[in-house]
Amino acid sequence: MNNNGGAKRTDSEASDTTIFSLLHAAHALEDRVENTLSHVGLSTPKYSVLSALVQAQQPVSLGDLAARLSCVKSNMTQLVDRLEKDGLVRRVANPDDRRCVRAEITELGREKQSAGAAEVDRLNDQFASAIEPKDRAAIERMLSALK
Amino acid sequence: MNNNGGAKRTDSEASDTTIFSLLHAAHALEDRVENTLSHVGLSTPKYSVLSALVQAQQPVSLGDLAARLSCVKSNMTQLVDRLEKDGLVRRVANPDDRRCVRAEITELGREKQSAGAAEVDRLNDQFASAIEPKDRAAIERMLSALK
């Protein structure tokens, strides 16, 4: 969605470095990532979970996963539900703390993540080469202004 | 959600001007907009629809609204459902083409949009002043590289 809330351009010239044009661009970029990952049958959230599991090199509790991906726990419950249905992840019980459920990546999940990572790397390189090295510093400053 | 898919940092230094850090920053910005608009009881999509209606200065068909906000028609159907339930918009029939349904902003909707626009302007100014003028050109270039 465009989300340009029709903010008034008080500037005579619509120089358009406004919040909404940034968000619009980010949305386009997000779509491109989503589209690329769909080639291997993954969504961005699913890819993110699989990547977290590969990186951890061991099963990770749902609460941990939620924290790593900056989302609420109930979201992870449902995301893992879908990943489990896809056969990319399985829930494993934790004998030490029976409240805790950990997600473990399957062989298929590992393959998908690897394929997704290749796609993302390709996109990343492509994007990086489209940015002038001199502009990177400016973008860094903008990013930190945003934080 | 963070969405940093754990993309491999082939660079020795994680300079982090990657796709995912950009998306992460955009997400933070989006949250700030969403949070600001929540002060007046609006979500970003609802604010966008109201703004489109204010700008048009007349009722707009749902298909038109969907096109203006770059989303599919069925999304607009549901968004207008919720806006209508909130009393911010009403559906009006079109005698000329009875297939067509137009959305008309209510007085309450107009008030909310106006309050939202004030908040967004404030945020926009705040954001603009955090960006060095010299950096704006770089950001423009990045934005156009994204398109």
Next chain:
DNA sequence: CAAGATTGAGAGTTCAATCTTC
């Protein structure tokens, strides 16, 4: 048959409430 809108199903997200285990 085209065009405009809606409906149904499902993904992704949040919040509040609940259940089990510590």
Next chain:
DNA sequence: GAAGATTGAACTCTCAATCTTG
């Protein structure tokens, strides 16, 4: 009671199918 996970309700969004009108 607090921590870990789940469930239910709601919002935003997409796609495919359907209904009505042109």
